[in-house]
Amino acid sequence: MPAGVHALSHLDPTAPLDDLEPLRDVIGSARVVAIGENAHFITEFARLRHRVLRFLVERCGFTVLAYESGFSEGFALDRWVRGELPEDELPELAEQCIPSGLARPREVREMLGWVRAQAATATSPVRFAGVDVPSAGGSLLPSLQPLGDYLAGVDPAAGQLLAPALEIAAGTAGTTQAQAAPRYLQLDPARQDALTALLSRLADRFDALAPTYVDGGGRAEYDVARWRLEGARAADHQLRAIAGAYAGTALPAAATSRERYMAATVRWWLDRLGPGARIALMAHNAHIQRTPVVYGGEVQVLPMGLHLDLALGGDYVAVGLTSGGGRTAGLHPDAGAGPYGFRVEDAALEPPRPGSVEAAFRDAGVGFGLAAFGARSGGAAGPDRIRMDTDYLATPVSEAFDAVVHVPESTVASDLGF
Template identity: 50%
Template sequence: MAEWPGVDCAYAASHCCSSVVRTSSFPEPLQHEVSLPMPDQPSSRSLLADWFRGHAATLTTLDPHQPVDDLEPLREIVGSARVVAVGENAHFVEEFSRARQRVLRFLAEHCGFTVLALEFGFSEAFRLEPWLQGEGDDAGLAKVSAAAADWGAADLMHWLRHHHRTSGRPLRFAGIDVPEAGGQLRPALDPVADYLREVDPDALPLLDAALEISDRFLEGSGSGAAAAPAWARLDPAEQNALTAALARLLLRLRGAEPLYVRRSSQRRFDIARRRVEAACHTDYMFHAMDALLSGRGSGADLSVREIYMAESVRWHLDRAAPGTRDLRRSPRDAHGVPLLNRIRSQSSSLCAPIPEAFDAVLAVPTVTRDRTVRF
């Protein structure tokens, strides 16, 4: 039984009809580690154009409310995968959001996936889930999650709520990200405070110390990029005190796990620990983002957020029901160099071995800023 979406396509902007291009017709992985610019010679362009014609499927619409039968080529690409990951090469693009919603619909309605794991706060998702399952009124999203309402996810959340109400196979929602995209600690630590009052009040001073420091510089911060300069204005002693309090709190939870589980449950302990881990990763990101913005960034320093999200996917999979599910020969030029070697991301081209990175690429003819996002 299939049960898990994240999703196996990435979205790329190009000047062509909306289409899904399959890159997974290749039995062996590419051996080339160095990505080269797209060749200009006509023979390479002609070869690549012919390859696209043979591997592309044109979509009839991006309207998320229309039938999704035109996405049928995805079924073979997804196959028996347990996890399907959907990406996008720029945030807050209306066409990408609509296309993603259609892909999710297809996976849920035609492929049997029943869990949606989103780049959304791990902790915040637990509060949002009851509303998605039908609690409250349809207009209450902003009261439950301002982040979901203000940052381009409102249409998706309303669709999930409607899908849960009308479908025989509702989608469970799971968050995988750090709190408020790295700009807050309270969404993760406030629920832990409630938990500690029940199972270990003696550990509360550690949490209170962390919140007392973070409240002084995180007020009104909605992202890691906004939080980092405010963190940098703290005295170094306070920066270190915040890190130490969070590290000691995490070690306290790890050391007292049997006691906590006996006083609550394994699931409640696991969620509390994951929330504290989110706070620790966010604290690290304050320093990493500040270093990046000031020109002192270290290689791979910002990857701690990606590590947390990847581990969160595994966390949910490890605790999912049995059977839960959560894409190689590519065109080459006359010299054997792969032609699928870059993808447009934001305002630049990113060199990457496309067939190794993606199983399919969904291209749209235009890109429009999502006007529902409140910057």
């Protein structure tokens, strides 16, 4: 474990924030700080993220909560955060806007409630922003359906392209890619290719007729519609990649389309929210790390964090979250299971493996703490793996993250309802 290990005191999101002050040096002047988690549905990570968000907002002036949720879907949740929708609509909105049940744990919704309360009274209210492809790749419809009204106002003829795209996309739509991928595999290959071609033709028309679209509907409206379409295109490529993985025909690292889009969406928001915008970005560790995601000895994806690092340099900081023991959520695809097409296994964690960052915390005698890695190690020896769900992800940890926060034990949320 490198120098820069700091003990932390509280998981309670309402507790004083002084123990998080070592994060200030890690963050510096970065405009995007990503806060990860080694598994979804973990109570301790949700509470810790809430605390870190409070620190970033209250002490560092961050202005946006960006989440692993669809770009298109995120606008409704932003309206709720700003008080434009009734407070009691959060459960339904969170289910619609944040995919795969990630907002079902009470602690996540409490964090969103804190953002709403902050926005109601603060001089600089926090915004909510989605950065992902629609339904995390489960359906193109959340991005495509809003384009109908937009095109009716600026280019009705383009409906000839949108209508068949919607019809094909509806045939594969699910709540998650675990549901959608088997449906995509059942689709005739000619219809798969037709959907991809229709989306490409729509994108070309948006770009070619941009001056007309902007004159007819405004620059901001055009930008949102165009990026919704880009999200649908990335989701189409993502779904093709995941279905190919199921069938054993996928190209290496094919699922990178989603990661590229997420990184580009973070930059989309930075470009439009002004030079003072600072984004707290919440996504799985495997999305935010700077290094390729290697599993089974093969590169699976080039993650969002790698793309952001290349684009933003020192303006991007990645903070991973992990646990030494306890239990975790193992996710098992099963198209017929529950509302999302996967089963959640409440699994016991094995003791930390040698060489892991979790073993380094244990050996340093730190249960709940923060390790700040500082300047990149440039190949120096250090932890070479970090927990991911029920297994480990092999990566040079000090290259992948600027810091890692470790909790001694993790537990699976008890209120998922599936």
